[in-house]
Amino acid sequence: MDKKNIFILVGLVVVAGLIVILAMPPKEHEGPEPSNQNEAPSAVPIKEGQVKQVMKTYKGDGISFQYPDSVDLGESKQGDYLLNVKVEKISSLAGTMGYDKVTAEKNIKLLESGQYGDNVDWPFEASKKVARIDKVNAQDFVVFSRFEVCSVVFERTAYFFHEGNQFIITLSVPKDLMISRFPQYFKVDKTNCGDGYVWDFDKQEEFYKLARNGELGMASDWLQTFDSIIKTIKFDVVEKKVVDSSLIFGRWQSLDDYNSEIEFNEWKKFDYYQGAKVSEGSFSLDGSKLIVTEDGEKMEYEILEISNSKVVLSYLARGNTLSYKRVE
Known part of the structure; x- marks a missing residue:
């Protein structure tokens, strides 16, 4: 057989081989085996930077509630969120800023009827509302400043009454921390307040609105944390005495x-x-x-x-x- 015929024969073999390969069905993709439908799904791992929220319980003075461990209870000045609980007998009230017996007696009746009542403290007008706490109505308000133009505070308060007692529950944030996060809402008033930052009162309404709508980082978290706390407040159940x-x-x-x-x-x-x-x-x-x-x-x-x-x-x-x- 001459060389020419040999090349023709080899070529035919190669072509035939290609035809056979192309005619074979494609091999299925070997993916992972399907999971057993009866197996419980694995827990979703906590991503780096995420912290599991741990709740604590406050119980005393006739009430109980839940609060996150990111909140410091009492008058400590160490944490970012500071929660204070104050309970007093109405009969002995003699406080300032409206926290007195006369105002309390008037506000008890107004709150029972669903009205906000007379102001106590220095509430920011847009924040004032009536909130339901267990079985009673409460004044719910934010305080941004007191007494004069140099004052800057961040406090949200629930003020209510039960069984002859006045309750004041306040969640606050250190002012320096909040100012450092949102300097655009503050200014320097050297004439009245020196070199420290004070409120730009023209921007206070915007600050509250954005914080209330969940659009202002830590300020929003502060308000939302307070919401989550007061929703859990319960008054102690006292067994009723049988009276003849x-x-x-x-x-x-x-x-x-x-x-x-x-x-x-x-x-x-x-x-x-x-x-x-x-x-x-x-x-x-x-x-x-x-x-x-x-x-x-x-x-x-x-x-x-x-x-x-x-x-x-x-x-x-x-x-x-x-x-x-x-x-x-």
């Missing part, structure tokens, strides 16, 4: 003012002074609680002590104690 309602009926004379007497008769309550009737209303009993309604106004008392000869009441709105002896 039959003991309340009759006429009673005040041990503080002998001219003052009260009478409970057929679920009606009468008030007398120097023998003359001065008011009349209905009443009911709920455990140890005495609920009196006069002219559409509801007044609640706690029965602290009751016997055939003596009854001691606590007026819950004020926290004061009223003692009576039975009139023979």
Whole structure:
């Protein structure tokens, strides 16, 4: 066989081989084997920089709530978020900035009706609202400054009342920290305040709006953290005492003012002074609680002590104690 025929034969073999290869079906891609549908999915790993939020519990003064461990409780000046809880008897209130007994008694009634009430502290007007905390309404507000133009503070407060007590819960952020994060909202007023940064009051509304809408980093986180805390507030459940309602009926004379007497008769309550009737209303009993309604106004008392000869009441709105002896 000459060389020419040999080359032709080799060429035909190569062509035939290519035809066979191209005609073969493609080999399937060998991917990972399918997972068992009954297996539990693996936990998603925590990315670098993420921190798992750990919640702590506050319990005391008749309330409890949850707060994140990024918040320091008390009047410490070390952390970024500082939470303070203040509880006082309404009957002994004598504070400033509206935190007094007269304002408290007025705001109790207004909050019960869903109204914000009289201002306490120095609330930023746009932040004022009524918030629901467990079973009661509260004033919810932000304070950005107090008293004068050089003041800069970052505080959000819930102010409310329960069982004769005034509650003030405040979450604050150190001003230097917040100013360093958002210097565009502050200015230097050398004439009045020296070299320190103070509010640019023309930009305060924008600051609050962006923070409230979640668009301002740490400022937004501060407000959202407060929201998450007050949503968890619960008042302690106190087991109701059973009161023998039959003991309340009759006429009673005040041990503080002998001219003052009260009478409970057929679920009606009468008030007398120097023998003359001065008011009349209905009443009911709920455990140890005495609920009196006069002219559409509801007044609640706690029965602290009751016997055939003596009854001691606590007026819950004020926290004061009223003692009576039975009139023979």
